[in-house]
Amino acid sequence: xxxxxxxxxxxxxxxxxxxxxxxxAAVETTSENFVVSATAIxxxxxxxxxxxxxxxxxxxxxxYAGKATAAxxxxxxxxxxxxxxxxxxxxxxxxxxxxxxxxxxxxxRTDAATKTLSLNNQSVxxxxxxAYRVRKHLTIADIFGKNNEAGLQAGPNxxxxxxxxxQVPQTQQVLTFFYSNVPGFTGWYSDTYVAAGGVVVYPGxxxxxxxxxGRGGIVYLAGAAKEGPTLAPVYPGxxxxxxxxxxxxxxxxxxxxxxxxxxxxxAAGPNSATGDILILLHPDGTSATYFYSNVTGFTGWYDTTYxxxxxxxxxxxxxxxxxxxxxxxxxxxxxxxE
Amino acid sequence: MPRPNQEFPFVGRVVxxxxxxxxxxxxxxxxTKRKKCDVNSLAMSKIVKHQKSHRTVGLCASLVALTxxxxxxxxxxxxILAWNPNVETNLAGYKxxxxxxxxxxxxxxxxxxxxxxxxxxxxxxxxxxxxxTAYNTQGQESDFSAEIAYTTPLGTNLPPVxxxxxxxxxxxxxxxKNLTSSAIPFTVSDPDTLLSLVTVQASAANxxxxxxxxxxxxxxxxxxxxxxxxxxxxxxxITITASDGLNTTNxxxxxxxxxxxxxxxxxxxxxxxxxxxxSTGFVTGLAMYDPDANTGTFTxxxxxGFGSIVLLTNATSGVTSSQITGNGSGTVQVTARLGAINNxxxxxxxxxxTGNLNFVGSDSVTVTINDNGNTGSGGAMxxxxxxxxxxxxxxxxxxxxxxxxYADLSDPxxxxxxxxxxxxxxxxxxxxxxxxxxGLDPNKSEVNQQAVVPSIADVSGVKxxxxxxxxxxxxxxxxxxxxxxxxxxxxxxxxxxxxxxRVVPLSxxxxxxxxxxxxxxxxxxxxxxxxxxxxx
Numbered sequence: 001x002x003x004x005x006x007x008x009x010x011x012x013x014x015x016x017x018x019x020x021x022x023x024x025a026a027v028e029t030t031s032e033n034f035v036v037s038a039t040a041i042x043x044x045x046x047x048x049x050x051x052x053x054x055x056x057x058x059x060x061x062x063x064y065a066g067k068a069t070a071a072x073x074x075x076x077x078x079x080x081x082x083x084x085x086x087x088x089x090x091x092x093x094x095x096x097x098x099x100x101x102x103x104x105x106x107x108x109r110t111d112a113a114t115k116t117l118s119l120n121n122q123s124v125x126x127x128x129x130x131a132y133r134v135r136k137h138l139t140i141a142d143i144f145g146k147n148n149e150a151g152l153q154a155g156p157n158x159x160x161x162x163x164x165x166x167q168v169p170q171t172q173q174v175l176t177f178f179y180s181n182v183p184g185f186t187g188w189y190s191d192t193y194v195a196a197g198g199v200v201v202y203p204g205x206x207x208x209x210x211x212x213x214g215r216g217g218i219v220y221l222a223g224a225a226k227e228g229p230t231l232a233p234v235y236p237g238x239x240x241x242x243x244x245x246x247x248x249x250x251x252x253x254x255x256x257x258x259x260x261x262x263x264x265x266x267a268a269g270p271n272s273a274t275g276d277i278l279i280l281l282h283p284d285g286t287s288a289t290y291f292y293s294n295v296t297g298f299t300g301w302y303d304t305t306y307x308x309x310x311x312x313x314x315x316x317x318x319x320x321x322x323x324x325x326x327x328x329x330x331x332x333x334x335x336x337x338e
Numbered sequence: 339m340p341r342p343n344q345e346f347p348f349v350g351r352v353v354x355x356x357x358x359x360x361x362x363x364x365x366x367x368x369x370t371k372r373k374k375c376d377v378n379s380l381a382m383s384k385i386v387k388h389q390k391s392h393r394t395v396g397l398c399a400s401l402v403a404l405t406x407x408x409x410x411x412x413x414x415x416x417x418i419l420a421w422n423p424n425v426e427t428n429l430a431g432y433k434x435x436x437x438x439x440x441x442x443x444x445x446x447x448x449x450x451x452x453x454x455x456x457x458x459x460x461x462x463x464x465x466x467x468x469x470x471t472a473y474n475t476q477g478q479e480s481d482f483s484a485e486i487a488y489t490t491p492l493g494t495n496l497p498p499v500x501x502x503x504x505x506x507x508x509x510x511x512x513x514x515k516n517l518t519s520s521a522i523p524f525t526v527s528d529p530d531t532l533l534s535l536v537t538v539q540a541s542a543a544n545x546x547x548x549x550x551x552x553x554x555x556x557x558x559x560x561x562x563x564x565x566x567x568x569x570x571x572x573x574x575x576i577t578i579t580a581s582d583g584l585n586t587t588n589x590x591x592x593x594x595x596x597x598x599x600x601x602x603x604x605x606x607x608x609x610x611x612x613x614x615x616x617s618t619g620f621v622t623g624l625a626m627y628d629p630d631a632n633t634g635t636f637t638x639x640x641x642x643g644f645g646s647i648v649l650l651t652n653a654t655s656g657v658t659s660s661q662i663t664g665n666g667s668g669t670v671q672v673t674a675r676l677g678a679i680n681n682x683x684x685x686x687x688x689x690x691x692t693g694n695l696n697f698v699g700s701d702s703v704t705v706t707i708n709d710n711g712n713t714g715s716g717g718a719m720x721x722x723x724x725x726x727x728x729x730x731x732x733x734x735x736x737x738x739x740x741x742x743x744y745a746d747l748s749d750p751x752x753x754x755x756x757x758x759x760x761x762x763x764x765x766x767x768x769x770x771x772x773x774x775x776x777g778l779d780p781n782k783s784e785v786n787q788q789a790v791v792p793s794i795a796d797v798s799g800v801k802x803x804x805x806x807x808x809x810x811x812x813x814x815x816x817x818x819x820x821x822x823x824x825x826x827x828x829x830x831x832x833x834x835x836x837x838x839x840r841v842v843p844l845s846x847x848x849x850x851x852x853x854x855x856x857x858x859x860x861x862x863x864x865x866x867x868x869x870x871x872x873x874x
Contacts, residue, residue: 027759027873029772033826034792036803036855037864057864061791066783067765080764083785131765218861220801222792225826225866246864247826317862 032061035225035246039317041152041162041209042283043216049163052209053281055242055319056138058223059203063088063095064134074122076132078115085112094137094200099130102229102334104203107134135224140164140177140188141197143207143219148188151217152209154181158191162217165208166201169235174208175199204232204335206240206319230335236326242319244335252278252301253310256334257322258292264331266322268294272304276328279321280314288312417488418535418583420454421470428474436468440485443469456584458500465489502585503528503536505578508562510592515571515714516600516629521554521561524578524589531582533557539581544574547595551576564593569630571597599714601721602628602636602676602707608725611691615698615731618648621689626707626721631676634712638672638679640689641704644697644744645727648690649682656682668694679707691727696747696757698731698739734815734873737774741781759873775816775871776808777848790869795839795854803855803865804839811849817872820853826866836867 035058044050064087070077076097088095088107095107097119105121117134126132144150144164155161161178168175176191177199188197201207203226211217226244234241243250257278259265268291269275275291282288290309293302301309314320324330419434431450435443436457449455460466466489469482506525513519528536540562542548547570554561564576577590605627613619628636640647647670651659659665661674672679682688691703708720731739738747738757746756756763759771766783773780776789795804809818820836821829830836839852859865 027771029760029769029775029871030821031772031790031807031869032767033866033868034790034803034805035864035866036792036794036801036859038801038859038861040861061788062767064783064785065764065766065768080782082782087785131767133767220794220859222794222803224792247824247866315862316864 033225033227034061034223036220036222037246037317039219039221041150041211041217041219043211043214045214050211051285052211053206053240053319054209054219054317055204055206055244056143056201056221057226057242057244057246057317058138058221059226059244060136060138060142061224062133063136066132067128068126068130068132069128071125071127072116073125074119076117076119076126078117078132081112081115083110083112083115086110087112088117088134088136093198094139095134096137096203097124098133098135098230099124099126100228102231103332104231106137137200137202138223139197139201140166140199143201143221144179144188146187146197148179150219151215152179153211153213153215153217154179154186156180156182160212162212163191163210164188165210166199167206167208167238167240169233169237169239172235172237202232203230204241204244204333206242208240228337231332232335233330234322234324234333235330236324236328239322239324240319241322241333242317243314245316247316249313249315250336251310252290252312252314254336255314256336258301262328265333266292267325267328268292268299270295274325276325277323279323280312281319281321283318417457417460417466417490418454419457419468419470421483423451423453424472426472426474428476430473430475430477433471433473433479434468435471435482436466438464438466440467440487443467454583456500460490462490500531500582500584501529502587503531503580503582505538505580505587505589508576508578508589508591510594511564512594512596513564513566514596514598514600515566515569518565519563521563523555523559523561525558526560526580527558528580528582535582537581537583538578540576540578542574542576542593544572546570547572547574548576548593553578566595571595597714598716599709599711599719600629601719602626602631602709603721604705604707604723607723608705610726610728611703612728612730613691613693615729615735616693616695618690618692619727620687621691621703621705621725622683622686624683624689624705624723624725625680626676626683628676628707628709628712630713631709632713633675635673635710636676636679636712637708637710638674639669639704639706639708640671641669641706642691642701642727643668644699644701644729644748645691645693645703647703648692650685650688650690653682653685653688656685656688673710676707676709693727693729694748695750696735696738696742697744698729698735701727701729703727732815733810733813734771734774738770741779771873772871775810775813775818777810777845792867794859797854801859802857803859803867804853805867805869806850806852807869808844808848809841809851811843811847815873817874818851819870819872821868821870822855822857823866823868824857824863829866829868829870831870 037057039054041052042050064083066078066081068076069079088110096104097107097117098104103124105119105124107117108120109118144152148154152162155178158176158178164177166175177188177196180186180189187195190196225246230244232241257266266276272289272291278290280288289304290301293299303309434447434449434455437444447455465487467485467487469485471480471482473479504527508522508524511519526533526536526538538553538560540551540553542551547566548564549567550565552563562578573594575590575592577588580587606623606625608621608623611619611621646666646668648666649662649670649672655678657672657674657678662670662672664670703725704722706720706722708718711718742757746752755761760769762769764781764783770780778784778789790807793804795802805820819831821831822835823829835856836853837856839854842850844850855865855867857865
């Protein structure tokens with residue numbers, strides 16, 4: 001009987017395995033990962049304004065995605081495109097294209113007839129089959145709220161209101177904005193009183209908020225979590241950069257800033273005076289400076305006290321200044337994928 | 339009128355008298371008196387001895403029926419008398435007596451061994467009396483039967499001559515050998531005789547060629563059917579004869595039996611077949627016949643539009659694998675004797691259809707039998723039947739057939755790039771399963787089509803991540819699972835983590851679902867949210 005039992009058991013096992021094998025495997029798919037983040041803007045405790053530095057860790061959801069159907073440089077040809085004329089430029093707002101490689105470029109013209117997107121970066125090159133995504137740029141109003149939902153202190157001018165500061169690395173300028181509460185002129189304006197709600201905040205660019213009161217504020221953002229690599233330009237001079245990461249901190253050694261080639265990444269040096277430097281801005285307002293040492297036996301990230309700093313973390317939403325020292329030229333920083 | 343030297347008992351009973359309207363004039367005549375049989379003492383078919391005879395003579399006329407034939411209400415033409423036959427072995431015939439007065443018969447007609455007689459030339463509106471005697475081979479005559487009387491209707495006097503029946507023309511018939519003709523219609527008419535009394539017969543001049551000629555129908559509408567002898571051919575005639583008892587009419591038509599090859603045909607057909615996607619079903623019920631199949635080989639071709647065909651190769655006395663080409667493909671051909679083909683098709687699993695990869699919808703199995711010219715002149719002949727096939731899939735399968743070409747769907751190498759659940763042919767970052775789930779076009783990226791949209795929910799000043807997504811209504815194939823996470827590594831779902839806020843009907847078949855994270859967003863603690871779609 002024992003043998004019979006064993007046989008039956010085996011049969012049952014075979015049947016079970018057969019059933020399991022014949023059943024189609026489950027298939028799953030997921031949407032993009034979306035994130036809702038909150039960034040606190042600290043108010044000042046005294047009369048001295050307080051600087052807040054933070055990076056935006058979300059991007060707008062995809063407005064359009066497709067595959068190039070022909071090779072192109074500085075443009076994307078997609079014979080299957082369904083967009084309308086000027087869908088992604090002009091009065092419809094500012095959009096950019098991102099490629100799987102992390103390259104981004106602004107859309108300057110959307111041609112429905114030729115089904116071509118013209119880009120502002122003539123070095124962008126695609127071959128047929130390359131995927132691309134079109135997203136709308138985030139703007140000052142998107143981030144802080146069209147009606148100042150972030151709760152910054154409004155005022156009649158930039159001197160009285162809290163300031164949003166946007167550093168422009170190409171020109172090494174810092175643009176100043178504020179939320180105007182002047183009746184008939186409420187909204188975001190530059191310090192020269194030019195409407196500024198639509199000013200673009202590029203991915204990877206850091207923001208500064210100068211708080212002049214104790215109220216502070218909080219910036220809530222809902223959007224897509226940026227996946228995959230992102231290429232951000234680093235210009236000669238100071239660049240306020242963020243990692244675009246919404247969750248994971250990155251070590252200095254993970255930033256991809258040092259590539260070994262000073263034309264494609266930070267230039268190493270024996271000290272912070274020679275090499276390009278990274279100034280990490282801490283939430284408490286302090287900062288620390290790092291450089292990439294090329295001293296034999298001491299290569300890697302070090303701080304100004306020559307302490308090995310490869311494992312220093314750059315937290316999500318935090319930002320840092322990267323000083324690209326002249327006469328070195330600009331390069332594209334490949335922000336690592338999360 | 340001579341009298342018999344003996345008298346016989348007889349049975350007499352009037353069964354029926356037919357009537358026609360009309361008035362006739364009595365013409366009169368000399369009556370003849372005879373003694374009647376005792377009606378009360380005799381049964382209809384009983385033989386009774388007559389006591390006046392010196393010997394026993396079992397002979398008695400039994401006038402059974404007096405029938406008036408008429409072809410129209412005011413057109414009575416004749417009186418027909420009918421009676422039961424006597425059973426004496428030496429019976430020689432009957433004598434019919436009638437006249438204008440009861441028991442007095444002025445007219446006599448001597449008849450042979452018949453049981454009916456037609457009396458013509460009667461006057462209208464006149465009562466006639468009829469009686470019958472029987473006589474035997476010795477010349478002995480029975481007593482009279484019971485007398486029956488009949489008054490002719492008012493109208494034209496009955497004519498002395500009966501019109502013959504007519505038969506409509508039948509065109510020349512040509513039929514191929516081994517076939518039975520259809521029922522060829524013709525009509526029979528008779529102006530003065532009930533058609534029920536008109537006898538119709540048919541016969542072929544060459545019974546070797548046409549051994550079987552069959553009549554059908556009744557009354558005016560008749561048919562004739564004929565069947566040639568096996569493999570016989572040639573020409574002959576068929577003659578149809580119609581008789582009203584007095585007159586006979588013939589109608590002859592030509593028949594040619596040709597020696598051409600007979601076409602095969604399907605004796606029984608298969609019903610519609612329904613199978614599940616990529617599953618196998620069996621076409622059953624097909625049987626073919628060819629009148630002149632003999633021992634020749636036939637070619638069976640089975641073709642499926644969007645599937646493959648497999649013929650059983652081990653049916654008893656069926657076709658073998660060596661006789662089949664293309665088995666398992668969309669077109670299968672067999673060359674074998676018809677019996678073997680039928681034996682295979684008679685098996686419940688003799689003819690299998692399996693739908694092609696991803697095919698869902700209507701298809702057909704086309705079955706053609708070709709006799710390859712067996713046997714006869716004129717070349718090969720064939721017959722074809724089409725079996726409707728319905729391949730059933732789920733809603734996702736059906737959707738695939740709507741959005742992808744069959745050429746792509748049937749190509750397994752395109753699963754990863756075109757039609758597979760996780761393929762993304764339009765490169766918009768959403769795979770096919772996702773596009774199906776939220777009602778998007780997998781071949782076309784839709785501008786600003788945000789089927790899944792993140793947002794911030796504000797509940798009494800507390801912020802939560804939220805999501806809206808488009809969902810198919812009552813789609814049992816899919817599970818829509820909103821998930822939340824604090825680190826994008828561990829995702830949580832279910833009522834303890836996410837709550838459904840509301841559902842709003844969208845377009846037909848779709849609805850928008852709003853869900854909300856149950857963990858609030860706080861500074862430096864982002865919340866992640868996404869939609870997972872599962873096809874178990």
